[in-house]
Amino acid sequence: MRTDIGQIVNLADYRPTDFVLERVDLTFELDPTNTKVEARLIFHRREGVDPSAPLVLDGDELNLSGLLFDQNEVPASQYDVTPESLTIRDLPAETPFEITVTTYINPEANTQLMGLYRTNGVYCTQCEAEGFRRITYFPDRPDVLAPYTITIIGDKAANPVMLSNGNFLGGAGYDEGRAFAAWFDPHPKPSYLFALVAGDLGVVEDTFETMSGNEVALKIYVEHGKEARAAYAMDALKRSMKWDEERFGREYDLNIFQIVAVSDFNMGAMENKGLNVFNDKYVLADPETATDQDYANIEAIIAHEYFHNWTGNRITCRDWFQLCLKEGLTVFRDHEFSADMRSRAVKRIAEVRHLKSEQFPEDAGPLAHPVRPTKYREINNFYTTTVYQKGSEVTRMISTLLGQDGFKSGMDLYFERHDGQAVTVEDYVKCFEDSAGRDLKQFSLWYSQAGTPLVTASSEYDQASGTFTLSLEQMVPATPGQPDKLPMHIPLSFSLISDNGAAATPSSVTGGEVTGEVLHLTERNQIFVFKGISSRPVLSLNRGFSAPINLQFNQSAADLAHIARHDTDLFARWQALTDLSIPNLTQAARDARDGKEITCDPALIAAILEAAGDDTLEPAFRSQVLTLPSEADIGRELGGNNDPDAIRTGRQAIISAIATAGAQTFARLFDDMQTDGAYSPDAENAGKRALRSSALAYLTYAEATPARAAGAFAAADNMTDQMSALTLLAHHFPDAPETAKALDTFLTRFDGNALVIDKWFSVQATIPGAGALDRVKALMENPRFIAGNPNRVRSLIGTFAFGNPTGFNRRDGEGYKFLAERILEIDPKNPQLAARILTSMRSWRSLEPQRADAARDALMTIERTPTLSTDVRDIVERMLK
Ligand code: PHE
Ligand code: ZN
Numbered sequence: 001m002r003t004d005i006g007q008i009v010n011l012a013d014y015r016p017t018d019f020v021l022e023r024v025d026l027t028f029e030l031d032p033t034n035t036k037v038e039a040r041l042i043f044h045r046r047e048g049v050d051p052s053a054p055l056v057l058d059g060d061e062l063n064l065s066g067l068l069f070d071q072n073e074v075p076a077s078q079y080d081v082t083p084e085s086l087t088i089r090d091l092p093a094e095t096p097f098e099i100t101v102t103t104y105i106n107p108e109a110n111t112q113l114m115g116l117y118r119t120n121g122v123y124c125t126q127c128e129a130e131g132f133r134r135i136t137y138f139p140d141r142p143d144v145l146a147p148y149t150i151t152i153i154g155d156k157a158a159n160p161v162m163l164s165n166g167n168f169l170g171g172a173g174y175d176e177g178r179a180f181a182a183w184f185d186p187h188p189k190p191s192y193l194f195a196l197v198a199g200d201l202g203v204v205e206d207t208f209e210t211m212s213g214n215e216v217a218l219k220i221y222v223e224h225g226k227e228a229r230a231a232y233a234m235d236a237l238k239r240s241m242k243w244d245e246e247r248f249g250r251e252y253d254l255n256i257f258q259i260v261a262v263s264d265f266n267m268g269a270m271e272n273k274g275l276n277v278f279n280d281k282y283v284l285a286d287p288e289t290a291t292d293q294d295y296a297n298i299e300a301i302i303a304h305e306y307f308h309n310w311t312g313n314r315i316t317c318r319d320w321f322q323l324c325l326k327e328g329l330t331v332f333r334d335h336e337f338s339a340d341m342r343s344r345a346v347k348r349i350a351e352v353r354h355l356k357s358e359q360f361p362e363d364a365g366p367l368a369h370p371v372r373p374t375k376y377r378e379i380n381n382f383y384t385t386t387v388y389q390k391g392s393e394v395t396r397m398i399s400t401l402l403g404q405d406g407f408k409s410g411m412d413l414y415f416e417r418h419d420g421q422a423v424t425v426e427d428y429v430k431c432f433e434d435s436a437g438r439d440l441k442q443f444s445l446w447y448s449q450a451g452t453p454l455v456t457a458s459s460e461y462d463q464a465s466g467t468f469t470l471s472l473e474q475m476v477p478a479t480p481g482q483p484d485k486l487p488m489h490i491p492l493s494f495s496l497i498s499d500n501g502a503a504a505t506p507s508s509v510t511g512g513e514v515t516g517e518v519l520h521l522t523e524r525n526q527i528f529v530f531k532g533i534s535s536r537p538v539l540s541l542n543r544g545f546s547a548p549i550n551l552q553f554n555q556s557a558a559d560l561a562h563i564a565r566h567d568t569d570l571f572a573r574w575q576a577l578t579d580l581s582i583p584n585l586t587q588a589a590r591d592a593r594d595g596k597e598i599t600c601d602p603a604l605i606a607a608i609l610e611a612a613g614d615d616t617l618e619p620a621f622r623s624q625v626l627t628l629p630s631e632a633d634i635g636r637e638l639g640g641n642n643d644p645d646a647i648r649t650g651r652q653a654i655i656s657a658i659a660t661a662g663a664q665t666f667a668r669l670f671d672d673m674q675t676d677g678a679y680s681p682d683a684e685n686a687g688k689r690a691l692r693s694s695a696l697a698y699l700t701y702a703e704a705t706p707a708r709a710a711g712a713f714a715a716a717d718n719m720t721d722q723m724s725a726l727t728l729l730a731h732h733f734p735d736a737p738e739t740a741k742a743l744d745t746f747l748t749r750f751d752g753n754a755l756v757i758d759k760w761f762s763v764q765a766t767i768p769g770a771g772a773l774d775r776v777k778a779l780m781e782n783p784r785f786i787a788g789n790p791n792r793v794r795s796l797i798g799t800f801a802f803g804n805p806t807g808f809n810r811r812d813g814e815g816y817k818f819l820a821e822r823i824l825e826i827d828p829k830n831p832q833l834a835a836r837i838l839t840s841m842r843s844w845r846s847l848e849p850q851r852a853d854a855a856r857d858a859l860m861t862i863e864r865t866p867t868l869s870t871d872v873r874d875i876v877e878r879m880l881k
Contacts, residue, residue: 006870030154039136044096051093057137066102086137119264122199132191143422145188195272229284240303271308287679292686304334328391342683345570368479450479457553468530490521493546496537501566507532588650600657620687626694644805659701669695693724710738758795765800772807801840813854820858831869
């Protein structure tokens with residue numbers, strides 16, 4: 001762990017390495033506490049580089065134990081070494097040479113889970129972004145690409161499985177009790193895509209025939225006994241491989257593709273070439289233990305990592321500033337995949353909910369940064385929702401601007417032009433410019449300007465001339481380091497909906513570029529005039545969330561209800577209902593704060609119940625309609641001086657009003673939305689379960705007793721139904737005997753199943769109210785709480801801080817104090833995990849003064865700690881700035 005303050009890295013300082021790496025040959029002699037790593041690296045000096053320039057290699061907590069030049073020992077006078085770097089002088093000017101570096105590392109002691117570590121007795125690596133330098137001294141940066149040969153030697157009994165990237169070369173007994181395995185990856189790759197796994201694991205096998213007829217062996221490794229739970233992941237993998245061929249023409253390029261599921265992992269999963277390593281949460285599923293959401297996540301993440309093979313691995317990033325080049329693009333690809341596998345509209349609603357609840361607050365707070373940042377202190381802190389989700393939205397906008405075919409042509413050019421290279425965002429955008437013949441200079445501001453643009457719209461209709469006028473204004477808010485912004489190119493999908501619900505087609509539109517159903521907002525102020533509109537239309541704007549903006553458009557409740565009833569874009573219908581609910585929810589929060597009576601607009605109730613009861617609409621969509629904006633969403637809409645208790649009280653009152661008015665509808669839905677036959681995780685059945693559980697939630701509000709939820713819990717024959725009933729019980733009746741009994745039944749039934757026990761912790765961590773903190777503290781004392789396991793820590797501490805607004809934001813500040821203590825405990829062991837959980841406080845400035853002061857105190861306690869990791873120091877200092 002680096003506890004220095006951390007140097008700032010600037011995009012502007014990029015320059016290529018002095019030496020070109022030609023080949024990498026690694027030999028690992030595995031030992032739990034003392035693994036020997038021998039790295040043979042062939043380099044040559046890049047043309048034109050100063051012949052006296054030394055070779056500088058990166059390290060992190062390393063000990064050098066041997067150094068050879070062309071197999072001869074390098075004299076001490078020729079090199080300098082520290083745990084962080086190895087500098088070798090007097091190297092040849094022209095000829096290639098071989099450097100052999102020997103290091104010994106301790107996987108067992110590696111608690112930060114970067115580099116080579118142990119998880120449940122299995123050796124495993126994580127190298128992105130800068131973990132490889134914890135294995136050996138190396139030019140550890142993404143623009144250094146080489147083919148790798150890997151030899152693994154280890155105890156035969158303990159390591160029947162020994163894996164690395166690429167194709168299997170061979171393996172056998174090595175000597176008494178030891179075995180070896182050799183792998184070769186012919187595709188030049190950067191070190192962050194290196195992986196090694198060794199241990200005793202079970203495997204599920206299948207095959208895939210690629211579009212040109214190559215047979216690929218597919219293997220998913222899991223702990224023994226869990227093989228059956230990998231079936232869905234395998235199915236998702238095969239569908240991903242097929243989809244990438246059909247949609248993007250991308251074929252897999254090795255004769256084997258492997259996935260390993262591990263229980264200790266900092267992130268979701270990692271796209272190492274030919275050997276993806278996964279948090280087991282995103283591999284293992286069966287109906288008894290996984291929810292519909294778990295299945296959907298597995299499908300999406302299996303696809304995401306697989307898709308990286310082309311967008312990330314074959315074409316990689318020149319430097320870490322370009323992270324969105326692989327992440328934003330690959331998220332876009334996995335979104336499109338899921339949309340094709342499931343309901344496109346419902347998928348889009350879920351994406352936008354996620355974007356607004358995660359990315360918008362980041363973009364509006366102290367951690368805001370551009371999709372392509374220009375400086376960082378700790379790269380681990382830039383695996384953010386801005387780089388991933390907003391990055392995906394930027395690619396989605398390119399697709400909207402160019403149309404699906406135009407986008408495809410640009411992607412084809414990208415693959416053709418840059419295969420095998422480490423490139424930049426500019427290279428990527430240039431492919432679309434060149435293939436479409438369109439200038440994307442202004443559009444590229446989406447990569448460099450942080451902050452969510454605010455678009456203000458107003459409209460006017462003139463009956464006499466049949467003219468509809470739309471005035472738009474855009475403003476990009478100031479963000480850290482970026483006080484002034486230029487106007488952006490914002491593609492706004494629109495529709496003019498007539499009285500009868502049909503779309504009106506204008507005879508002409510002036511005021512700016514319009515392509516198909518997209519308005520191009522490019523100026524600060526712009527007025528679009530639509531002619532030939534015979535009656536007053538209702539404008540549906542930013543349909544499908546074509547641009548990731550905040551839209552301020554004061555449409556009447558009647559207009560919003562009209563969109564909700566008639567738009568042909570289901571997403572726009574959902575958006576209209578959300579827009580209708582927001583003023584009710586914010587007003588309710590204000591009234592709750594002021595001790596006033598809370599009322600709900602009957603138009604909102606009517607519109608929601610109409611959509612919910614409409615059997616022509618798919619159940620999953622109706623369930624989305626019934627899921628009102630969250631307490632955090634309402635806080636964002638309020639924008640400041642927030643009191644989470646008042647927000648919750650107000651929101652509860654609105655839900656109760658809908659529940660009371662719609663009791664009959666909900667009772668009918670609860671009975672109707674039964675799935676028949678054996679559980680199936682497909683979208684249609686999942687949609688029915690979602691709608692039934694929404695109905696159950698409203699009925700529980702209306703009836704105000706735990707009976708129905710307790711009944712549903714007892715009757716559930718799958719984890720989805722069981723969790724939704726358990727959550728209702730716990731959140732609404734935390735002290736009821738029914739709840740205690742259900743939690744207990746659940747625990748007894750699933751004790752020992754880590755992923756389900758995570759859910760048991762999470763459901764209790766999110767019980768609202770001031771009592772939450774004591775509950776969380778008590779749960780930390782539970783022997784099942786494992787402080788070294790990231791999933792467990794996230795399920796209790798992370799879920800409490802991110803997902804329990806009233807419990808965490810206690811007025812007395814005890815929640816913040818608690819979090820600060822936990823951060824300081826976690827940081828020395830696993831800085832990445834600590835830094836990530838700390839970002840839960842990123843919106844502290846929008847709290848009312850008493851809470852905000854307490855939050856600042858807690859942050860300052862962290863900041864004053866001298867031994868902080870660079871990860872936590874970077875986050876805490878930016879949050880306090
Ligand atoms: N590159 C991984 C992904 O998004 C995420 C990751 C980053 C995993 C860093 C581990 C460490 O697919
Ligand atoms: Zn990714």
